[in-house]
Amino acid sequence: MHILLRGRDIKNIDQLDVYEKHDGFVGLKASLAMTPAEVIDQVKASGLRGRGGAGFPTGVKWSFIPQHEPVKFVAVNADESETGTFKDREIMEANPYQLIEGSLICAYAIQAKAIYIYLRGEFWDIGDQLDECIERLRAKGYVGENILGSGYDCEIYTHLGAGAYICGEESAMLNSLEGYLGQPRVRPPFPAQKGGGLYKEATVVNNVETLTNVPFIMREGADAFKAIGTEQSAGNKIYCVSGHVKRPGNYELPMSTTFRELLYDHAGGPLHDDRPFKAMLPSGGSGPIVPLTDEVLDTRMSYEDCADIDTIIGSASIIVMDETVDMTWVASKVTKFFEHESCGKCTPCREGTYWLDKVIDRILDGRGTPEDVKRIADVAENMQGTTLCALGDFAANPIIHTIRRFPDDFAQHVQGEAAAGD
Amino acid sequence: MAIIGNPKYQERIQHHLAKYETKRSAVMPLLYIAQEEYGWVNPEGIGEVAQILDLDPTQVKSIAGFYTMYSEKPKGKFWLHVCTDLPCALKGADDFYAWLKDELGVDDGGTSADGLFTVEHVMCLAACDKAPMLQCNFRYVEDLDQDKMRDLLAKWREEAAQPVSG
Structure with a gap:
């Protein structure tokens, strides 16, 4: 209903x-x-x-x-x-x-x-x-x-x-x-x-x-x-599903619904049958990214259950990515968003997003080093809690969590000859 | 050309002035009117908005500069704002945008040689389930592919060639 x-x-x-x-x-x-x-x-x-x-x-x-x-x-x-x-x-x-x-x-x-x-x-x-x-x-x-x-x-x-x-x-x-x-x-x-x-x-x-x-x-x-939803998350929520699913769109469901039900029963599963899901951003660019494991898929899309898997449901803007997607590229895309949208008032956010964008581009170009990966994680951590509004925290999230949860995606760009610098 | 004294805008200007507690609050809607009149937010328009609101032109210009939907330079007749943000990019928006720039012979932010189309990549436009997509003069155009886009460009070129009525 x-x-x-x-x-x-x-x-x-x-x-x-x-x-x-x-x-x-x-x-x-x-x-x-x-x-x-x-x-x-x-x-x-x-x-x-x-x-x-x-x-x-x-x-x-x-x-x-x-x-x-x-x-x-x-x-x-x-x-x-x-x-x-x-x-x-x-x-x-x-x-x-x-x-x-x-x-x-x-x-x-x-x-x-x-x-x-x-x-x-x-x-x-x-x-x-x-x-x-x-x-x-x-x-x-x-x-x-x-x-x-x-x-x-x-x-x-x-x-x-x-x-x-x-x-x-x-x-x-x-x-x-x-x-x-x-x-x-x-x-x-x-x-x-x-x-x-x-x-x-x-x-x-x-x-x-x-x-x-x-x-x-x-x-x-x-x-x-x-009576609808869970104890701490009453009512329905509109879940906006985009990315690599067969039927992207808005789905209004009780907040007790699991990600599996949303992504498979409603959104039709992976866009390409031979490319399984890899990860999702459950709250747009702002929230921590999570790998789409069975544990995550069986989690209810409520405020309290999402906290248990170390992410947030937030505005429920669920961006789904299949196995072909490089998380370093995702971090770059989301960082470009926040670099563009930072209002410029607080120094950690204004400067942080600018430099994060520069360094991730360098990593994506194959000119980065393992130290660059540590550096952006460090910059992002230093942005958290230091700004007047949450944008600074949001901008740090994609970096911190893509590195923590998909380290191999970063490592592949900074290993071998390219990592020696130029 | 002018906003002040132009009968086309008086009712709208009065409506905006009446709806807020302060005159200054009307700066954003009035900048849209200036943009409509001049095709961009030019110094004349900024001066007029400042005059209506009892502000300094510098204050008005800072607002125009902060918000991306006010253009501080002349643009083509059709503003094509193509979303290349993550959800659209997952559905091929980066390739689509590269193709569109080629098709029009422009770089990001550029205007086509015929002066009709200015293209820009933009951040999320709240149409992620209908990617690739763009806004043309702030109206949604969704579920795009190259064929559909070629037809639209032809249609808009034709529209631009029609004599202006009204």
């Missing part, structure tokens, strides 16, 4: 009348009949965790907002830019009203003045589509003053980014919304605190997929949501 990708089950659910006919805004109406604190309690009880990557409990995040502050905001993170991630795009294209309903419920729960949906600039058409949705909703009293006669007022706006991965980081996104460079802020204060959010007001920043779960929780109850 789809909770999120309902566009697959219900034709034209991207049309307001169709959405309304299929339980649309039942969750919002139920929320408006409750106190904001009761809404937060229900989302807390559901066990919903943030789907952008960090997995932070959503209701707990909402409860951090100081209710006495007169001005508060919701910022919807639709900047979807992690390598291998394409789930929020399908939600917004095929089921946009559910995202808006979830955003309105969040806004009511924290009594926000307005919602800003921050879309990556390349989602130009989705921005137009959402703007049209918002105007239709306004005409029917779902947006604006006195929403559905509740006395609660809230505006919704879209904002287009312009090509910067870093704006998916919450404090960089807020800077970008304010018209500054999209660079992370020093925390504390955190976005949920006065002084740390949008226009220095307390702000909830939630991912598209996270908020799109909320109408179900408010309509069907916290227990119905909690």
Whole structure:
């Protein structure tokens, strides 16, 4: 059953009348009949965790907002830019009203003045589509003053980014919304605190997929949501599968599903039958790479089970690679991504990604030495924990874990005559 | 050419100014309008955006420089942004992009001799299951191969040859 990708089950659910006919805004109406604190309690009880990557409990995040502050905001993170991630795009294209309903419920729960949906600039058409949705909703009293006669007022706006991965980081996104460079802020204060959010007001920043779960929780109850998935990872998750599988795409499955079921039953197994799987990045470029062993394949795709195999499920951007893929090349590709996307604010990330890229290119060219492999591992380790945001850590991950888990792939480039240097 | 006083943009500019708490917040949408008017983010456009928002042109220029979707130099009519990031590369995007550059006789970032196509490799565009893919003027074009791309180039060349209407 789809909770999120309902566009697959219900034709034209991207049309307001169709959405309304299929339980649309039942969750919002139920929320408006409750106190904001009761809404937060229900989302807390559901066990919903943030789907952008960090997995932070959503209701707990909402409860951090100081209710006495007169001005508060919701910022919807639709900047979807992690390598291998394409789930929020399908939600917004095929089921946009559910995202808006979830955003309105969040806004009511924290009594926000307005919602800003921050879309990556390349989602130009989705921005137009959402703007049209918002105007239709306004005409029917779902947006604006006195929403559905509740006395609660809230505006919704879209904002287009312009090509910067870093704006998916919450404090960089807020800077970008304010018209500054999209660079992370020093925390504390955190976005949920006065002084740390949008226009220095307390702000909830939630991912598209996270908020799109909320109408179900408010309509069907916290227990119905909690019944899906695992104890610590409630609900469904959209797994974005790309790379060497027969059927790449989005798969919405309970978080108790194993990688084996996803990659074989749903994604059809290896793209070429004679080339077995070698490895996967389960969380795009950011998370630790893992070899696709039987143990890994039989792991459930939950927050807690992925920790047991020393990786993260994160945004669930599962990039699959078969036995023909050289992990040194993978490390190079991912490093180029982070070198390009580093915002330049923190020295370890800005300089680290630049030099990692240079040295890996040298290794790939056959001009590297075994010391170069040690050097990049050392540089990467020194980037971890030394930057204002997680990008520095993310950029270190592909180096540290490809070297640790696929040492032979690096060794083959730095042995023999080439290793003697030139 | 101008943004200020141009009836084509007034409604959109007012919409953007109204939706934020500060004028400065409208800098990104206004830069897109400048880019639409001039074909790139040129000094005139930067000056006008600065004037509308009561900012210094240097502040506006720093924003234009930070974000990759604002072009600080003139480009062709069609901007082809080809994803060569890991998921697309696993499905042949590097080879596809090398072929496309050859086909158009350009290097990365270059513009074809007829002035129509500017090509650039870009990072993940959220279409990994439909690789190889690109965006043409920020619109998705997916599940590409050489045949399909040749047809598209022909179609776009034809479009460009049509007299401009409206």
